[in-house]
Amino acid sequence: MTTHVKRLPPHHRHRPLVLGLTGSIGMGKSAVAKMLRAEGVPVFDADAEVHVLQGPGGALLPAIEAAFPGTTGPRGVDRAKLGAAVFGNAGALKTLEHIVHPAVGRSRAAFVRANRARRIIVFDIPLLFEKGGTQNVDGIIVVSASLWQQRKRVMARAGMTAARLRHIRHLQMADHHKRCHADWIIPTGGTKLATRQAVRKLLGNLRSSLAR
Numbered sequence: 001m002t003t004h005v006k007r008l009p010p011h012h013r014h015r016p017l018v019l020g021l022t023g024s025i026g027m028g029k030s031a032v033a034k035m036l037r038a039e040g041v042p043v044f045d046a047d048a049e050v051h052v053l054q055g056p057g058g059a060l061l062p063a064i065e066a067a068f069p070g071t072t073g074p075r076g077v078d079r080a081k082l083g084a085a086v087f088g089n090a091g092a093l094k095t096l097e098h099i100v101h102p103a104v105g106r107s108r109a110a111f112v113r114a115n116r117a118r119r120i121i122v123f124d125i126p127l128l129f130e131k132g133g134t135q136n137v138d139g140i141i142v143v144s145a146s147l148w149q150q151r152k153r154v155m156a157r158a159g160m161t162a163a164r165l166r167h168i169r170h171l172q173m174a175d176h177h178k179r180c181h182a183d184w185i186i187p188t189g190g191t192k193l194a195t196r197q198a199v200r201k202l203l204g205n206l207r208s209s210l211a212r
Contacts, residue, residue: 016121020137022128026154028188043122044111142182145189
């Protein structure tokens with residue numbers, strides 16, 4: 001079931017309640033985002049927006065090519081080449097972030113304007129804690145599973161290695177710390193039905209609170 005860690009955050013009724021959805025790699029965040037959409041909640045997917053911005057004809061291609069020559073082409077960013085250019089290089093990663101993050105922020109602001117009449121909206125942000133995005137949300141949902149489940153899911157992905165997983169974990173806040181900072185926790189270690197029930201329970205509680 002959903003773990004309610006904290007009370008409903010203060011909320012201004014003239015705008016939607018903005019929830020941040022996050023979780024470490026392999027914890028099931030994408031599955032929960034899909035469930036939220038199925039329940040009628042608009043979800044801004046930061047990763048999906050990055051794919052658009054870096055895809056064919058994407059707005060960020062010129063800046064990325066200038067900073068990392070040879071990493072873009074007619075199909076957009078060559079993710080393997082760009083990944084190799086920034087992997088393990090803190091300076092290169094920061095340069096890329098300075099290109100990407102402002103553009104994503106503008107897209108997110110447009111999403112908020114388009115959904116300003118909705119009661120609840122969600123920002124799906126993998127590195128919500130790590131990149132200091134908590135000030136942009138009213139409350140935080142963390143998806144969480146056991147570490148062995150996380151490893152099993154991630155290692156099943158094409159091209160994943162144990163070393164790469166260790167590096168990713170090093171860059172991300174530990175799951176138990178994320179849970180400590182969550183307003184609500186959605187467990188994803190059981191069945192999909194159990195997770196879906198937890199999502200519905202959370203939304204039911206939030207909607208009841210907002211209706212008061």
